Amino acid sequence: MRTQVAIIGSGPSGLLLGALLTDAGIDNVILERVDRAYILKRIRAGVLETGTAELLDQAGAGARMHAEGLVHDGISLAFDGRLHRIDLKVLSGKHVIVYGQTELTRDLMDHREERGGKTIYDAQNVTPHDFGTVGAFVTYEKDGITHRIDCDFIAGCDGFHGASRKAVEDMGLSHFEKVYPFGWLGVLADVAPVHHELIYANHARGFALCSQRSATRSRYYVQVPLEDTVEQWSDDTFWDELRRRLPRETAEALKTAPSIEKSIAPLRSYVAEPLRFGKLFLVGDAGHIVPPTGAKGLNLAASDVHYLFEGLWDHYLEKSMAGIDAYSARALSRIWKAERFSWSMTSLLHRFPAHGEFDRKVQEAELDYLSHSLAAQTSVAENYVGLAY
Structure with a gap:
C-alpha cells in the first residue's frame, strides 16, 4: 500500500490531522492497535480552547460540538470559603466549550467514515522505518500477516507509550519531566453539575475540581496521595470529602449519585525535544504530557496538529518545506507556555506534602492577589482560553 501520510494512532490528534488532510486532498491512512469500540469506551476530559473548536470547524466535524x-465564559477559584470568578469572556474576548473528548473522538470517526477515509483497526506491532531517508514506510501485523505502507511522512499520534516515540529514543531525543507527589481521584456521575461553570478549589485538605460533561453528567475530582487506591474510596466517602473542600453554599447545593466511573490519575509534566526526526513527527501525548489542572492536554494535541497540517499543506500544495522544517520549534514554543501555565495552576491550587507554613502563606497570598488584580486575572484568562497559534 502507498499513501502520502501514514498516521499512527486514531485518538483525537490522529483523527483531526486525518480530517484536515483528507479535506485538503492529501492522501492518508490511520493505523490503530485497538478497535473503534474500545477507543470509545475510554472516558476523557473535554475543555476545548477556542482554537481547538475552530480546528474542528475547519475539519467539518464541529456541528455536534456546537x-x-x-459554552463557558468563566471559571471560579474556590478558597477562603468563597468563590472568586474569573471572567474569561470579558478579560480575553474568548470562551471555552465543555465537550467530552469521547464525543469529539466519535464525531471525528464518523466524519472520517463519511468522507471515505481509511483507518486500519487492530493493527499490531506498528513500526515506523527509514524515516530519516526518502523511502519511509510503516509495517504492522493484522490477522497474522505482516503488511507494509510506503509513505512520504509519518505522524506519530500514538501517545506516550506508542511506537513512534520509542522509535526515536536513541536518536538524540531529550526528556524534560516533573512528577507531582499526588494524584486526582475522579468520579463520573449522572447528576446535574453543582455549578454552571468549573470550580477549582484550594483547601487545607487538598485540591478539588467540580467539572461537567453535560447538563446531566458531572465529573468531580479530589487530590489524593499517590499510594491511595480506588478501593479505599467508596462513593459516600468521596462525596463527603468533596463537600469538605468546597465553600459551604456550594457544598450544600451538591447533588450526589452512584458513580459510573472512578479512577485515580497521577500528575506529571513531560516534554520531549525535538518533535521531528526526518520524515517522522511526534504529535500530542507522544511528545508531551501536562497535568490536567490547566485543561491543556487535548488542546496542545490540537495545536500540534495545526502546525503539522500547515507544514504538510505547504509541502504538497505550495511545494515548500518551510512549514515542515519549522514544525518542532513552533509546536514546542506553544507547548512550553502551556506547560508553564499548567505547572503554575497545579502549584497554586494543590497542597504539597513537602510544603511548610511559609509555602502555604505564599500560596494564600498569590490567591488573594489573583482575586484582586485585573492584570493577574487577565493572564489566567488568556492562558486558559488558549494562546494564539
Whole structure:
C-alpha cells in the first residue's frame, strides 16, 4: 500500500490531522492497535480552547460540538470559603466549550467514515522505518500477516507509550519531566453539575475540581496521595470529602449519585525535544504530557496538529518545506507556555506534602492577589482560553 501520510494512532490528534488532510486532498491512512469500540469506551476530559473548536470547524466535524457542547465564559477559584470568578469572556474576548473528548473522538470517526477515509483497526506491532531517508514506510501485523505502507511522512499520534516515540529514543531525543507527589481521584456521575461553570478549589485538605460533561453528567475530582487506591474510596466517602473542600453554599447545593466511573490519575509534566526526526513527527501525548489542572492536554494535541497540517499543506500544495522544517520549534514554543501555565495552576491550587507554613502563606497570598488584580486575572484568562497559534 502507498499513501502520502501514514498516521499512527486514531485518538483525537490522529483523527483531526486525518480530517484536515483528507479535506485538503492529501492522501492518508490511520493505523490503530485497538478497535473503534474500545477507543470509545475510554472516558476523557473535554475543555476545548477556542482554537481547538475552530480546528474542528475547519475539519467539518464541529456541528455536534456546537449543538451539545456547553459554552463557558468563566471559571471560579474556590478558597477562603468563597468563590472568586474569573471572567474569561470579558478579560480575553474568548470562551471555552465543555465537550467530552469521547464525543469529539466519535464525531471525528464518523466524519472520517463519511468522507471515505481509511483507518486500519487492530493493527499490531506498528513500526515506523527509514524515516530519516526518502523511502519511509510503516509495517504492522493484522490477522497474522505482516503488511507494509510506503509513505512520504509519518505522524506519530500514538501517545506516550506508542511506537513512534520509542522509535526515536536513541536518536538524540531529550526528556524534560516533573512528577507531582499526588494524584486526582475522579468520579463520573449522572447528576446535574453543582455549578454552571468549573470550580477549582484550594483547601487545607487538598485540591478539588467540580467539572461537567453535560447538563446531566458531572465529573468531580479530589487530590489524593499517590499510594491511595480506588478501593479505599467508596462513593459516600468521596462525596463527603468533596463537600469538605468546597465553600459551604456550594457544598450544600451538591447533588450526589452512584458513580459510573472512578479512577485515580497521577500528575506529571513531560516534554520531549525535538518533535521531528526526518520524515517522522511526534504529535500530542507522544511528545508531551501536562497535568490536567490547566485543561491543556487535548488542546496542545490540537495545536500540534495545526502546525503539522500547515507544514504538510505547504509541502504538497505550495511545494515548500518551510512549514515542515519549522514544525518542532513552533509546536514546542506553544507547548512550553502551556506547560508553564499548567505547572503554575497545579502549584497554586494543590497542597504539597513537602510544603511548610511559609509555602502555604505564599500560596494564600498569590490567591488573594489573583482575586484582586485585573492584570493577574487577565493572564489566567488568556492562558486558559488558549494562546494564539
